[in-house]
Amino acid sequence: MAPEISREPLFNSRDGHQLGHISDAIDSVNAFKTVKFNDDSQFDIEKDKAQFRQYLNASERVKSFYREQHEKQTVAYNLKARINFKTKRKAKMTVWEAMEKLNTLIDESDPDTSLSQIEHLLQTAEAIRRDGKPRWMQVTGLIHDLGKLLFFFDAEGQWDVVGDTFPIGCAFDNRIILSETFKNNPDYNHPVYSTEFGIYHEGCGLENVMLSWGHDEYLYHVVKHQSKIPDEGLAMIRYHSFYPWHKEGAYYKLMNDHDREMLKAVQAFNPYDLYSKSDDTPTVEELRPYYMELVDEFFPEKIIDW
Ligand SMILES: O[C@H]1[C@H](O)[C@@H](O)[C@H](O)[C@@H](O)[C@H]1O
Numbered sequence: 001m002a003p004e005i006s007r008e009p010l011f012n013s014r015d016g017h018q019l020g021h022i023s024d025a026i027d028s029v030n031a032f033k034t035v036k037f038n039d040d041s042q043f044d045i046e047k048d049k050a051q052f053r054q055y056l057n058a059s060e061r062v063k064s065f066y067r068e069q070h071e072k073q074t075v076a077y078n079l080k081a082r083i084n085f086k087t088k089r090k091a092k093m094t095v096w097e098a099m100e101k102l103n104t105l106i107d108e109s110d111p112d113t114s115l116s117q118i119e120h121l122l123q124t125a126e127a128i129r130r131d132g133k134p135r136w137m138q139v140t141g142l143i144h145d146l147g148k149l150l151f152f153f154d155a156e157g158q159w160d161v162v163g164d165t166f167p168i169g170c171a172f173d174n175r176i177i178l179s180e181t182f183k184n185n186p187d188y189n190h191p192v193y194s195t196e197f198g199i200y201h202e203g204c205g206l207e208n209v210m211l212s213w214g215h216d217e218y219l220y221h222v223v224k225h226q227s228k229i230p231d232e233g234l235a236m237i238r239y240h241s242f243y244p245w246h247k248e249g250a251y252y253k254l255m256n257d258h259d260r261e262m263l264k265a266v267q268a269f270n271p272y273d274l275y276s277k278s279d280d281t282p283t284v285e286e287l288r289p290y291y292m293e294l295v296d297e298f299f300p301e302k303i304i305d306w
């Protein structure tokens with residue numbers, strides 16, 4: 001059984017575009033699948049939503065990924081990664097070149113797709129576009145995982161690139177997937193980092209919280225000053241892997257008013273990212289012209305500093 005989805009009031013983005021209910025987004029992704037599979041065999045039914053993100057019976061590859069990530073994401077590592085990011089130039093290339101470069105990465109944390117990254121990006125963007133959502137949201141869908149490029153720069157493995165994110169410097173919430181694997185994290189028993197607010201305080205705002213280092217945070221910093229993507233899109237990028245927050249309702253006490261607004265945007269984005277994974281494999285060459293133009297609209301500089 002799929003979880004109940006709350007019907008929150010309609011949400012308008014800053015430029016007045018309606019993002020709609022989360023449940024509308026899910027319905028629309030599913031409606032498409034039903035039509036698509038209509039003349040296929042009766043066995044080819046859409047993948048049930050409840051079958052996504054099943055970590056307890058995930059493969060050993062996925063489980064050992066999280067074991068390693070939960071042991072190694074510490075305050076000390078986070079600070080080091082942020083300093084590294086600020087002080088090192090990595091590459092200069094266009095968004096499309098970045099998508100092609102990323103294509104060889106197989107994400108070890110993901111139990112739900114075996115498609116390439118470029119295909120996942122196009123599936124996400126296409127689901128958003130099919131739903132008549134604004135162009136800034138389409139471009140956000142297209143690039144949201146491009147931060148995985150980190151893997152080719154100075155990552156220590158996949159554990160500091162992919163997977164869900166969570167705050168560092170305060171107690172690990174048990175709504176984080178496979179949370180029992182935090183026991184081996186050096187911060188787990190730290191006198192400050194193991195407390196509810198840790199190095200933060202109630203209502204401090206998520207922008208002051210160090211989320212585990214990975215593709216979300218990295219891409220957010222890359223596109224913040226180099227694109228015309230609005231705040232809602234930037235939040236979708238920065239927090240899309242923060243499932244304990246946007247899906248499970250953890251860490252709400254750290255939010256400020258701005259975060260409460262952004263939460264709606266992130267939740268509106270999530271179904272397109274997650275459930276489009278069972279859509280048809282997109283044909284990259286056919287879609288390329290449309291998305292190249294879209295990228296140009298939001299990245300006037302064309303060549304991006306990564
Ligand atoms: O395995 C996935 C994948 O790495 C996604 O890109 C990330 O956003 C998700 O949070 C994670 O669960």
Ligand SMILES: [Fe+2]
Nearest residue numbers: 144145240241
């Ligand atoms: Fe992601």
Ligand SMILES: [Fe+2]
Nearest residue numbers: 120144145273
């Ligand atoms: Fe994604």
